[in-house]
Amino acid sequence: MKRVYNFNPGPATLPIEVLKEAQAEFLDFENSGMSITEISHRSKPYEKVHNEAKADILELMQLGDDYEVLFIQGGASLQFAMIPLNFATKENPGSYALSGTFSSNAYKEAEILGVGKIAASTKDGGFKRVPRQDELNIEKNSAYFHVCYNNTIYGTEYHYIPETGGVPLFADMSSDMLSRPVDFKKFSLIYAGVQKNLGPAGVVIVVAKKSLIEKSPENLPTMLRYDTFYKKNSLYNTPPAFSIYMVGKVVRWIKESGGLEEMAKRNSLKAKILYDAIDSSGGFYAGHAEKDSRSLMNVTFRLPNEELEKKFVAEALENNLSGVKGHRSVGGMRASIYNAMPVEGAEALAEFMKKFQKEN
Amino acid sequence: MKRVYNFNPGPATLPIEVLKEAQAEFLDFENSGMSITEISHRSKPYEKVHNEAKADILELMQLGDDYEVLFIQGGASLQFAMIPLNFATKENPGSYALSGTFSSNAYKEAEILGVGKIAASTKDGGFKRVPRQDELNIEKNSAYFHVCYNNTIYGTEYHYIPETGGVPLFADMSSDMLSRPVDFKKFSLIYAGVQKNLGPAGVVIVVAKKSLIEKSPENLPTMLRYDTFYKKNSLYNTPPAFSIYMVGKVVRWIKESGGLEEMAKRNSLKAKILYDAIDSSGGFYAGHAEKDSRSLMNVTFRLPNEELEKKFVAEALENNLSGVKGHRSVGGMRASIYNAMPVEGAEALAEFMKKFQKEN
Numbered sequence: 001m002k003r004v005y006n007f008n009p010g011p012a013t014l015p016i017e018v019l020k021e022a023q024a025e026f027l028d029f030e031n032s033g034m035s036i037t038e039i040s041h042r043s044k045p046y047e048k049v050h051n052e053a054k055a056d057i058l059e060l061m062q063l064g065d066d067y068e069v070l071f072i073q074g075g076a077s078l079q080f081a082m083i084p085l086n087f088a089t090k091e092n093p094g095s096y097a098l099s100g101t102f103s104s105n106a107y108k109e110a111e112i113l114g115v116g117k118i119a120a121s122t123k124d125g126g127f128k129r130v131p132r133q134d135e136l137n138i139e140k141n142s143a144y145f146h147v148c149y150n151n152t153i154y155g156t157e158y159h160y161i162p163e164t165g166g167v168p169l170f171a172d173m174s175s176d177m178l179s180r181p182v183d184f185k186k187f188s189l190i191y192a193g194v195q196k197n198l199g200p201a202g203v204v205i206v207v208a209k210k211s212l213i214e215k216s217p218e219n220l221p222t223m224l225r226y227d228t229f230y231k232k233n234s235l236y237n238t239p240p241a242f243s244i245y246m247v248g249k250v251v252r253w254i255k256e257s258g259g260l261e262e263m264a265k266r267n268s269l270k271a272k273i274l275y276d277a278i279d280s281s282g283g284f285y286a287g288h289a290e291k292d293s294r295s296l297m298n299v300t301f302r303l304p305n306e307e308l309e310k311k312f313v314a315e316a317l318e319n320n321l322s323g324v325k326g327h328r329s330v331g332g333m334r335a336s337i338y339n340a341m342p343v344e345g346a347e348a349l350a351e352f353m354k355k356f357q358k359e360n
Numbered sequence: 361m362k363r364v365y366n367f368n369p370g371p372a373t374l375p376i377e378v379l380k381e382a383q384a385e386f387l388d389f390e391n392s393g394m395s396i397t398e399i400s401h402r403s404k405p406y407e408k409v410h411n412e413a414k415a416d417i418l419e420l421m422q423l424g425d426d427y428e429v430l431f432i433q434g435g436a437s438l439q440f441a442m443i444p445l446n447f448a449t450k451e452n453p454g455s456y457a458l459s460g461t462f463s464s465n466a467y468k469e470a471e472i473l474g475v476g477k478i479a480a481s482t483k484d485g486g487f488k489r490v491p492r493q494d495e496l497n498i499e500k501n502s503a504y505f506h507v508c509y510n511n512t513i514y515g516t517e518y519h520y521i522p523e524t525g526g527v528p529l530f531a532d533m534s535s536d537m538l539s540r541p542v543d544f545k546k547f548s549l550i551y552a553g554v555q556k557n558l559g560p561a562g563v564v565i566v567v568a569k570k571s572l573i574e575k576s577p578e579n580l581p582t583m584l585r586y587d588t589f590y591k592k593n594s595l596y597n598t599p600p601a602f603s604i605y606m607v608g609k610v611v612r613w614i615k616e617s618g619g620l621e622e623m624a625k626r627n628s629l630k631a632k633i634l635y636d637a638i639d640s641s642g643g644f645y646a647g648h649a650e651k652d653s654r655s656l657m658n659v660t661f662r663l664p665n666e667e668l669e670k671k672f673v674a675e676a677l678e679n680n681l682s683g684v685k686g687h688r689s690v691g692g693m694r695a696s697i698y699n700a701m702p703v704e705g706a707e708a709l710a711e712f713m714k715k716f717q718k719e720n
Binding site for chain 2: 001002003004006008009010011012013014016019020022023026027028031032033034035037038039040041043073074075076077078080081085105108109112113193195199200201202203219220221222223224236237238239240241242243246320322323
């Protein structure tokens, strides 16, 4: 069996232990005589998977039963629309901090509905950092203040929790969900497409204060209402069972590995290895993000020219380092080092970077 | 390894050959060094999976390139909303035939938006049959006429293609998609949650005339617009890659098994075996559906009393016949015999039915 270090930004590398476990039981889940892909979502074995995943997520986030975990399809991109549809009005618009592509896309959906305001933007500086607290202009009447907590494409991340003056704080944590301890209680609604830190693509985890999601506006279609998912334990219709099952296994793997503290330790170490390789290159590698906004999940950097960048990608792949090409809007390289990327992967990439620099 | 006959209505039994193939390559997809659950949706190996699945679906349906296949998340229930949002207005409402739970749910979403009309309903008769052609009252100004082609809960199915007088024909085929040859060209838009005939839950296949989906109304959120999926080959955001990959395998299995003609042959035989067991029971088993509306996919029947029904479910399970309990709105039994249910499964259930009748 071939195994590469997979630095793709999502879908992304998953813990090999989890993959092996899923493979072993793929034809017969818990002696049911069925694959997990065939099993009824109304059956007891599936409900156990579903409810344990929810409980483990809340436990890792140290949230109590005033919060609910929802499983929703459609990707974070559908959340960009569901959030303003459920919460924003012209009188109480949603307030957005723009710190990259996805936060801008989130704002765009509120704008389409005529219910969005921009509280801050770092676009003029090329999204090299997230906004500072003193730059946030959150109007009192905002229904919520929305941030993208880690910006996958630009490789930046919030290292503080915004003070909102009482406005509910919403965060897209698609690319740093459960990668480090955060005081999640300060957030009213958090969502994450799972295909980066938590499982195969196909489900979004929404963690929200129950008080916020128990009643959605009248005349909103059933599948766009948070209260549909809340009232029916995310089982109003058939859920994406396999993705949720895998998320359950990954979340248990996080718990058994030592929880969010251990994830943070590993992720900081991996990030340090790569940022050190950049910072000690004498300018051969140039980091995109400003230092105090650097992401622990996505390390973005450029090489002296595009020709060398192409060569870097090709030679990296020959060395079993896959998926290091950056997003076209930033160019250069991006190494995504989510929870499941072993420290050895970051070491191998740093070593390759040094070798490549010497040779070019 | 234990293997039962799985008569659940969805998620449902899948071809064992497909499951074994997916299991074998689960850790290393086509020598990529990654699981299919980890692989980038922007990579060539994934794009091949995605595009081949689309092409095979069109080929099986004998549709040309005036049709497009979309992969959308959220289940058929989200389609219930997307259809009126994209096509219906107060001036040109959607027209609905109500033949069961899901067709009624589809209508409800149009009603919420104030753009739905009822063209026919068999609710008064307890949804024991689908409406006849002469009962369809489709107004000329309708944006579309919508049917649920097979009613999973009630066990009924259309055995004719409605004449609409020029109004575009839309069909929810979640439970009979690719189970038999149909003159699909007569339909303008067909959709199906895959978790019955085609794969694990997590994706809906929408097959639509390109002319219909190339432009959606202004100010509709991005993820609710068919044109978003059409213009970006269903890759605007991360697709539910594993579900699509499995659909691709199931569709290939259908092709290699002899296509829709062979599926129809097998499905008719399985249905005959079970309906014969009902009809020859002297009334011990009472079919729910009227004979000319009987579904080839979901065989619904009742026993003389609820006590016997409970006993039937329990003893069936002891005989490795799983998931025969009917939906609460009909009661009794339901045997779902989708493409992947072997003829031997139907035979085993019919045999059990005879034995159970003799003993009770």
